[in-house]
Amino acid sequence: MEFALTEIQQMVLETAHSFADNELLPNAAATDKTGQFPAKSVKTLAELGFLGMAVDEKWGGAGFDNLSYAIAMEEISRGCASTGVIMSVNNSLVCDPIKKFGNDEQKKKFLKPLAQGKRLGCFALSEPGSGSDAAGMRTTAILDGDHYVINGTKNWITSGKEADVCVLIAHSDPSERHKGISAFIVDRNETPYGIGKVEDKLGIKGSSTTSLVFENVRVPAANRLGAEGMGFKVAMSTLDGGRIGIAAQALGIARIAFEEALAYSRERSAFGKVIGDFGAIREMLADMATEIDAARLLIWRAAVGKDRGENFGKHSAMAKLYASEMSARVCHKALQIHGGYGYVKEYNAERHVRDARITEIYEGTSEIQRLVIARATQVAFAKAQG
Amino acid sequence: MDFALDETQQMIRDSVRSFVSGQVREPAMKWNEGHGDANAALKELGGLGLLGILAPENAGGAGLDVATLILSLIELATGDAGLAAMVAHHNGPALGHLLDADFSDKKLLSRFASGDALLCRATDEGQAHLDSATVETTATQQPDGGWQVSGSKRLVPLGTLASHAIVSAKTLGGADIHLLVDLSAPGVSRQASASLVGLSTCDLADLTLSEVQVPAAMTVGSSSRAVALGRLTTAAIALGVTRAALAAGVTYTLERKQFGKPIARFQPMQWQTADSATELEAAELLTYRAAWQLSTGDARDFAVEKAAVFAMEAAQRVADRALQMHGGYGYTEDFPVERHFRDAATLRLLTDGPDLQRVVIAKGLAQAV
Numbered sequence: 010m011e012f013a014l015t016e017i018q019q020m021v022l023e024t025a026h027s028f029a030d031n032e033l034l035p036n037a038a039a040t041d042k043t044g045q046f047p048a049k050s051v052k053t054l055a056e057l058g059f060l061g062m063a064v065d066e067k068w069g070g071a072g073f074d075n076l077s078y079a080i081a082m083e084e085i086s087r088g089c090a091s092t093g094v095i096m097s098v099n100n101s102l103v104c105d106p107i108k109k110f111g112n113d114e115q116k117k118k119f120l121k122p123l124a125q126g127k128r129l130g131c132f133a134l135s136e137p138g139s140g141s142d143a144a145g146m147r148t149t150a151i152l153d154g155d156h157y158v159i160n161g162t163k164n165w166i167t168s169g170k171e172a173d174v175c176v177l178i179a180h181s182d183p184s185e186r187h188k189g190i191s192a193f194i195v196d197r198n199e200t201p202y203g204i205g206k207v208e209d210k211l212g213i214k215g216s217s218t219t220s221l222v223f224e225n226v227r228v229p230a231a232n233r234l235g236a237e238g239m240g241f242k243v244a245m246s247t248l249d250g251g252r253i254g255i256a257a258q259a260l261g262i263a264r265i266a267f268e269e270a271l272a273y274s275r276e277r278s279a280f281g282k283v284i285g286d287f288g289a290i291r292e293m294l295a296d297m298a299t300e301i302d303a304a305r306l307l308i309w310r311a312a313v314g315k316d317r318g319e320n321f322g323k324h325s326a327m328a329k330l331y332a333s334e335m336s337a338r339v340c341h342k343a344l345q346i347h348g349g350y351g352y353v354k355e356y357n358a359e360r361h362v363r364d365a366r367i368t369e370i371y372e373g374t375s376e377i378q379r380l381v382i383a384r385a386t387q388v389a390f391a392k393a394q395g
Numbered sequence: 396m397d398f399a400l401d402e403t404q405q406m407i408r409d410s411v412r413s414f415v416s417g418q419v420r421e422p423a424m425k426w427n428e429g430h431g432d433a434n435a436a437l438k439e440l441g442g443l444g445l446l447g448i449l450a451p452e453n454a455g456g457a458g459l460d461v462a463t464l465i466l467s468l469i470e471l472a473t474g475d476a477g478l479a480a481m482v483a484h485h486n487g488p489a490l491g492h493l494l495d496a497d498f499s500d501k502k503l504l505s506r507f508a509s510g511d512a513l514l515c516r517a518t519d520e521g522q523a524h525l526d527s528a529t530v531e532t533t534a535t536q537q538p539d540g541g542w543q544v545s546g547s548k549r550l551v552p553l554g555t556l557a558s559h560a561i562v563s564a565k566t567l568g569g570a571d572i573h574l575l576v577d578l579s580a581p582g583v584s585r586q587a588s589a590s591l592v593g594l595s596t597c598d599l600a601d602l603t604l605s606e607v608q609v610p611a612a613m614t615v616g617s618s619s620r621a622v623a624l625g626r627l628t629t630a631a632i633a634l635g636v637t638r639a640a641l642a643a644g645v646t647y648t649l650e651r652k653q654f655g656k657p658i659a660r661f662q663p664m665q666w667q668t669a670d671s672a673t674e675l676e677a678a679e680l681l682t683y684r685a686a687w688q689l690s691t692g693d694a695r696d697f698a699v700e701k702a703a704v705f706a707m708e709a710a711q712r713v714a715d716r717a718l719q720m721h722g723g724y725g726y727t728e729d730f731p732v733e734r735h736f737r738d739a740a741t742l743r744l745l746t747d748g749p750d751l752q753r754v755v756i757a758k759g760l761a762q763a764v
Contacts (some may be wrong), residue, residue: 010404010462011397012684018396076396275764285764291757292750298760307673308681313396317713319708327673357607386672390645 014080021077024057033088033099034265040091040215041360046171047215051093055126059085060099064108069121075250078258079312082306086261090364091215093261097132097254098167099123102372103130103176106247107194110235119174119194131172132251133163133221134244140165141377143178143244144186150179150193155230156180157193159223162205165371168217170204173197177223178244180236190240194232202226212254212363222250249322250315251372252329256308259329259336259368260301266336266361270343273356277348284346302337304332323385330378333368340365404463405687411470414443419474426475426596427734433596434556440471440482441510448486449494455505460690461624465631466680472635476738477596479758480633480745481513483628484540484552489514492561492573492621500612503559504577508716512558517602521690532604534572540611542574547603550588551746554600562604573615581654582607591744593737606749621697623689629746630682630699630706633739635707637678637710640735641671644717647730651722658720667716674713678706697759700752710739744749 014022033050040047054060055069062078064070073081078100086093107120122128139145148161159179166172175195182189195202205220235243271294274285284290307328314321344351344358351358369375400408420435426433428531440446448464450456464486472479493514497505506512520531532546544564551560562576578585583619588599645668648659681702688694714736718725725732743749 010400010683010690012687014396015628019608141425271760273764275761285757285761288754289762292753295704295753295756295759298697298756299705302696302698303677303681303682303703303705306684307677310398310676310680313398327676330669331673331677348580355720379666379669380662382669382672386641386645387649387659390642391649394646395651 017073018077018080022080023085025059025081026087028053028057029084029333031090033085033092036361037089037091038157038357040089041364042214042354043056046217047089047092047095050089051095051126051129054085054092054096054336059096060126060129061104061120061124061150062100064104064120064124068108068116069124070104070380071124072228075253075312075315076309078295079253079308082254082257082259083264083308086258088261088265089215090258090262090361091213093194093258093359094213094216094255095129097251097258099126099130101190101251102132102247103174106176106192106234106243109246110192110239110243111194114231115194119196123174128174129168129172130174130176131166131168131221132165132247133175133177135163135165137164137220139245140344141374144190144241146178146190148177149183150177150181150191152181152230153227156227157230157233159193159195159202159226159228161222161223163221165208166219166221167216167371169221170207175221176234176247177352178240181240185238187241188238190244191237192234192240192243193228195228196227196232200226200228211366213367221353249325249370252325252378253308253311255368255372256304256311256325256328256332259365260308261305262361262365262368263297263301263304263332263336263339266340266343266358266365267294267301269357269361270294270297270346273350274346274395290346293346293392295347297339297342300335304328304335307331308382312338326373326378326381326385329368329373330375330382333365334375336364336365336368398680400466403459404466407459407463408466408470410443411445412535413468414440415474419471419478423475423478423596424731425449426477429595430729433475436478437481437513437556438510445482446485446510446513447490447508449491450504450508451688454494454501454508459626462686462690465627468628468631469635469638472632473639474635475596476632476636476686476735476742477594480597480630481553481556484515484745485513485548485557485630486645487624487628488621489516489553489561491577491624492516492618493615494728495618495620496573496616497694498575498615507559513553513556514559514561515553516549516559516625517551517554518563519550520546526697530563530565530571532562532564534574536566536567537608542572542609542611542614544574544576544604544607544609547601549601550599551602553598554675555583555587556598562600562602568643571617573617574609575613575614576607576609577614578602580607580609591741593734593739593741619687621695625746626752627682627685627689627699627704629742630678630685630702632745633703633706633710633742634675634678634682635724635736636735636742637671637706637713640710640714640732640739641668641675643730643732643735644671644713644720645670647721647724647732664720667720671713671716673725674709676750678709681705697756697763700755701737703746704749704752704756707742710742714739
């Protein structure tokens with residue numbers, strides 16, 4: 010049992026924290042207002058090695074562990090939630106599956122520039138009619154000679170507008186459900202696909218969310234990621250890791266909401282004293298601080314599990330479930346502490362509420378996390394009973 | 396960052412676990428119905444070295460760290476929270492105070508550390524709890540340097556079984572003082588406290604001290620660690636109750652059938668299972684972090700208070716869900732879940748309640764701004 014960070018992890022924390030203080034926090038409100046992709050910040054993330062954090066240096070990554078990744082994700086998202094999700098998707102949903110399931114050719118061609126931040130990735134699983142029920146997808150990838158012909162529409166694709174590499178999950182055998190699914194790397198420059206509707210969202214406005222339209226897009230068979238029929242496994246194992254990133258994003262949003270609310274509670278006076286000295290506000294702040302710590306420990310537990318090659322699916326589901334719902338509670342209280350000022354854009358409290366809300370939905374809704382956790386828990390007790 | 400237990404911690408945890416399945420879980424049902432008491436089990440725990448966990452080996456103790464104490468208490472509390480509360484009190488706020496304050500009477504210390512004698516710490520009064528300013532017990536210095544103590548304390552864990560109590564008092568000058576009082580001394584009377592809704596196995600007594608003479612050598616220094624240990628050991632008991640309640644609830648849903656299938660297959664049961672398992676995990680991690688801090692130095696950033704608030708309240712939520720999972724059976728004494736529910740509700744009597752812990756956290760947060 011040891012709860013200390015290594016020197017490298019501490020360095021990652023400090024680097025990410027000061028980048029967030031200096032570059033992200035001052036621009037986060039403008040990014041939210043304009044909905045502009047934070048290109049300059051993403052470029053700095055690339056220079057810091059934060060777009061391929063847990064990828065070997067050999068493949069263009071920074072060679073950090075997953076705990077460092079979780080730490081950096083929290084700090085970056087504290088600075089700007091939009092920048093956080095762009096970072097999370099590139100690391101967890103794009104680099105990670107290519108690192109785990111890709112061959113050396115694919116790593117050289119795609120992982121290296123993605124990890125270096127020379128290219129940006131997106132992950133295409135959900136469709137207009139299928140989300141959590143991934144096997145219900147309609148997009149097909151039919152083998153024709155040495156190409157797969159892709160047809161279908163993918164929805165809710167983070168960074169869809171800017172990304173030029175797409176990890177795509179599609180049915181290579183539409184007669185099967187899970188077993189007929191395969192994963193592909195689609196190079197948008199070589200085999201262009203269409204960008205459909207760009208969503209107008211409640212929050213995380215600086216990251217684009219689009220649909221992707223595939224009409225007879227011919228992808229070289231060499232771009233298939235893993236064996237044919239392994240796509241569902243690729244998708245699920247990718248999401249296990251992605252949940253750590255999103256949990257850390259939720260935590261970062263909660264952190265900044267809490268910090269601002271605490272500072273406000275020490276400035277604002279009512280009835281002759283600062284409101285932070287009233288029991289009601291104190292109680293909220295104490296709970297916020299406690300739940301933030303609880304979420305961080307759950308996230309770190311999952312990240313360390315991943316680093317050690319343990320089966321970390323239940324832990325990442327717990328981290329994602331708890332951190333996202335905690336973030337919603339904390340941001341709600343932070344707004345409340347600001348009173349009327351929390352409801353107007355002069356302060357950031359309302360933005361944090363909007364940004365936090367998505368973390369209960371994407372990369373597995375809270376309902377899916379509860380199913381995962383419940384099943385794992387029930388199986389463990391059933392086994393213990395014999 | 397390492398969430399795994401080291402070899403010693405694992406070994407101690409496993410031995411307490413097997414003690415609980417062999418000698419606690421079954422009898423606990425009877426103890427809680429008022430048949431027989433847990434004193435024999437307490438003695439046996441002393442034989443295993445579990446009544447001097449933190450005391451150095453040369454002082455007759457086991458020389459283990461706070462994390463190991465916490466792990467042992469979690470296991471014990473899965474079997475009987477009241478028994479765990481007594482072991483927690485002796486090891487943590489009581490003996491932990493003497494150790495922290497470098498108490499000089501090594502002979503007496505080793506009697507406590509070996510479990511030959513039990514020790515309690517008497518702080519609670521009618522009005523005084525966290526607020527030491529309202530302590531009404533007085534200590535008047537005598538010409539020989541000793542003290543004469545008068546006052547009353549309530550709800551003292553191990554109050555009837557202990558040979559000695561660390562008593563908090565005020566001097567005539569208004570200073571806080573702690574004295575180690577021999578509970579067989581003239582002027583001490585003790586009687587069992589009014590019975591509580593839960594933690595029925597735990598020995599609790601109200602003490603009355605009238606002009607009790609305490610030698611100067613029995614003066615004990617102050618200890619902030621004793622307070623931290625009181626809070627954190629309560630978190631550990633909360634965790635044991637939480638684990639037991641979760642196990643009872645989930646196991647029941649796997650067996651109970653309605654509409655042709657185990658109720659574990661219905662989403663409302665799954666939701667409660669997921670929330671309880673997640674909160675248990677979070678409470679454990681907060682508690683382990685605080686235990687690690689106390690094992691390697693002082694606690695930081697209110698890690699102890701955060702663990703205590705979270706674990707105490709999680710225990711109540713988890714026990715409530717587990718009772719609900721049992722339907723009407725949960726309300727009967729045929730299943731242990733009603734006891735977990737009552738124990739969870741009683742934990743706050745062992746230490747500062749969650750509201751006071753929140754004040755401590757919030758004051759610290761304000762200072763850091």
